[in-house]
Amino acid sequence: MSGLVLKLSPKERVLVNGAVIENGDRRSRLSIMTPDAHILRLRDAIHPADANSPVRRVCYATQLVLSGDADPKDTKLLLLRRIEELSQILTDHDSRRHLTTATEAVLNDKFYQCLKSLRALLPREDRLLGVNLQ
Numbered sequence: 001m002s003g004l005v006l007k008l009s010p011k012e013r014v015l016v017n018g019a020v021i022e023n024g025d026r027r028s029r030l031s032i033m034t035p036d037a038h039i040l041r042l043r044d045a046i047h048p049a050d051a052n053s054p055v056r057r058v059c060y061a062t063q064l065v066l067s068g069d070a071d072p073k074d075t076k077l078l079l080l081r082r083i084e085e086l087s088q089i090l091t092d093h094d095s096r097r098h099l100t101t102a103t104e105a106v107l108n109d110k111f112y113q114c115l116k117s118l119r120a121l122l123p124r125e126d127r128l129l130g131v132n133l134q
Contacts, residue, residue, distance in 0.1 A: 004032040004039060004112060013042040015067055038068035041066060044115065055125040056091070058082040060116045072109060079106045079114065086121070095121060 006014060008030065010022040015021075019037050032039055040063060047084035051060035061079055064070035080103065087099045098117045125131075 003035070004037075006030045006032065015040040015042060015045075018068060037083070038066060039112065040066040042097070044119065053125055053129060054082075054086060055121045058086065059115060059118045059122070062111055062118060065111045066132060072111065076106055076109075084119075090121065090124065095124060 003073045006025060006029070008014065008028050010023060010025050012023045013020055014023075015032075015038070016032075027033075044063070046056055046063060048060065051057045058079065061070070061075060061082065065072050065075050065079075070117070082107070083099055083103050087096065090096070090099065098120050102114045102117040105111065105117060
């Protein structure tokens, strides 16, 4: 039986079913075996005020599912629509690959994988929008 594997850096925090858990002083690896656990790395979390671009808004919606603040069944269609909208804009091969992976992840209720794929698009979106990355 496989589950989600989290590799945590020292002092890294993760939200598991509403509880913030902080790793100790050494790197560690956690295997999450419960399929419906709500898990979000806090380093991946987007603050609501920062959900100010198309990709960030989809990431934020996905994050709400992972944190348990949104029902996966209710959010699934929204995520699929938003990912489809992104595919109308981000048409290069690499972006399409990430969007396809995100779509497949949503269809299979793998929201962490969806977030991971979408986050890979953030630097590209920043370049396209001319966001200053200093």
